[in-house]
Amino acid sequence: MSKEIWTVSEITKIFNVDEDFIAELEKEEIISPVYKKKKTEKVILLKDMERLRLAKILVDEMDVNLAGVEVILKMRQNMIDMRKQFDNIFEDMVKHVKEELRNK
Numbered sequence: 001m002s003k004e005i006w007t008v009s010e011i012t013k014i015f016n017v018d019e020d021f022i023a024e025l026e027k028e029e030i031i032s033p034v035y036k037k038k039k040t041e042k043v044i045l046l047k048d049m050e051r052l053r054l055a056k057i058l059v060d061e062m063d064v065n066l067a068g069v070e071v072i073l074k075m076r077q078n079m080i081d082m083r084k085q086f087d088n089i090f091e092d093m094v095k096h097v098k099e100e101l102r103n104k
Contacts, residue, residue: 005043015056028066030055
Protein backbone atom coordinates (compact mmCIF):
# COMPACT_ATOMS: atom_id res chain seq x y z
CA MET A 1 0.00 0.00 0.00
CA SER A 2 1.44 3.30 -1.02
CA LYS A 3 -0.86 5.53 1.04
CA GLU A 4 0.08 6.53 4.55
CA ILE A 5 -3.32 7.77 5.76
CA TRP A 6 -6.87 6.50 5.26
CA THR A 7 -10.17 7.98 6.36
CA VAL A 8 -12.55 5.88 8.41
CA SER A 9 -14.97 5.77 5.47
CA GLU A 10 -12.20 4.40 3.22
CA ILE A 11 -11.34 1.78 5.85
CA THR A 12 -14.95 0.62 6.11
CA LYS A 13 -14.92 -0.08 2.37
CA ILE A 14 -11.45 -1.64 2.22
CA PHE A 15 -12.09 -4.07 5.08
CA ASN A 16 -15.85 -4.37 4.72
CA VAL A 17 -16.45 -3.33 8.33
CA ASP A 18 -18.75 -0.78 9.88
CA GLU A 19 -17.73 2.29 11.85
CA ASP A 20 -18.83 0.59 15.07
CA PHE A 21 -16.15 -2.06 14.60
CA ILE A 22 -13.51 0.64 14.16
CA ALA A 23 -14.85 2.45 17.24
CA GLU A 24 -14.62 -0.79 19.26
CA LEU A 25 -11.02 -1.32 18.12
CA GLU A 26 -10.23 2.24 19.14
CA LYS A 27 -11.95 1.79 22.52
CA GLU A 28 -9.88 -1.36 23.18
CA GLU A 29 -6.76 0.58 22.07
CA ILE A 30 -6.07 -1.92 19.30
CA ILE A 31 -5.85 0.94 16.83
CA SER A 32 -5.32 4.64 17.44
CA PRO A 33 -7.07 6.83 14.86
CA VAL A 34 -6.00 10.46 14.81
CA TYR A 35 -7.51 13.71 13.64
CA LYS A 36 -5.77 15.24 10.67
CA LYS A 37 -4.95 18.93 11.08
CA LYS A 38 -7.83 21.25 10.23
CA LYS A 39 -10.17 18.32 9.61
CA THR A 40 -12.84 16.86 11.77
CA GLU A 41 -12.66 13.33 10.38
CA LYS A 42 -10.55 10.67 12.02
CA VAL A 43 -7.89 8.99 9.94
CA ILE A 44 -6.13 5.66 10.25
CA LEU A 45 -2.36 5.63 9.85
CA LEU A 46 -0.38 2.96 8.05
CA LYS A 47 0.89 1.50 11.33
CA ASP A 48 -2.68 0.61 12.32
CA MET A 49 -3.71 -0.92 8.98
CA GLU A 50 -2.05 -4.28 9.69
CA ARG A 51 -3.46 -4.36 13.23
CA LEU A 52 -6.93 -3.67 11.86
CA ARG A 53 -6.54 -6.37 9.19
CA LEU A 54 -5.41 -8.93 11.76
CA ALA A 55 -8.17 -7.93 14.18
CA LYS A 56 -10.79 -8.48 11.49
CA ILE A 57 -9.37 -11.91 10.64
CA LEU A 58 -9.23 -12.93 14.31
CA VAL A 59 -12.79 -11.77 14.98
CA ASP A 60 -14.41 -13.00 11.76
CA GLU A 61 -12.56 -16.21 11.03
CA MET A 62 -11.41 -17.37 14.45
CA ASP A 63 -14.21 -15.99 16.62
CA VAL A 64 -11.77 -14.21 18.96
CA ASN A 65 -13.24 -11.45 21.12
CA LEU A 66 -11.59 -8.01 21.20
CA ALA A 67 -9.84 -8.67 24.52
CA GLY A 68 -8.32 -11.77 22.92
CA VAL A 69 -7.36 -9.77 19.84
CA GLU A 70 -5.51 -7.29 22.02
CA VAL A 71 -3.60 -10.08 23.80
CA ILE A 72 -2.73 -11.83 20.52
CA LEU A 73 -1.52 -8.61 18.89
CA LYS A 74 0.62 -7.75 21.93
CA MET A 75 2.14 -11.24 21.90
CA ARG A 76 2.75 -10.93 18.15
CA GLN A 77 4.54 -7.60 18.66
CA ASN A 78 6.63 -9.09 21.47
CA MET A 79 7.65 -11.94 19.17
CA ILE A 80 8.60 -9.46 16.42
CA ASP A 81 10.65 -7.42 18.91
CA MET A 82 12.38 -10.54 20.23
CA ARG A 83 13.19 -11.63 16.68
CA LYS A 84 14.78 -8.23 15.99
CA GLN A 85 16.86 -8.56 19.16
CA PHE A 86 17.93 -12.06 18.15
CA ASP A 87 18.87 -10.86 14.68
CA ASN A 88 20.96 -8.04 16.17
CA ILE A 89 22.73 -10.44 18.55
CA PHE A 90 23.38 -12.86 15.71
CA GLU A 91 24.80 -10.06 13.50
CA ASP A 92 27.12 -9.00 16.32
CA MET A 93 28.29 -12.59 16.77
CA VAL A 94 28.98 -12.95 13.04
CA LYS A 95 31.00 -9.71 13.05
CA HIS A 96 32.96 -10.89 16.06
CA VAL A 97 33.71 -14.29 14.47
CA LYS A 98 34.79 -12.61 11.21
CA GLU A 99 37.14 -10.30 13.14
CA GLU A 100 38.59 -13.24 15.03
CA LEU A 101 39.16 -15.16 11.81
CA ARG A 102 40.88 -12.16 10.19
CA ASN A 103 43.18 -11.79 13.18
CA LYS A 104 44.41 -15.40 12.95
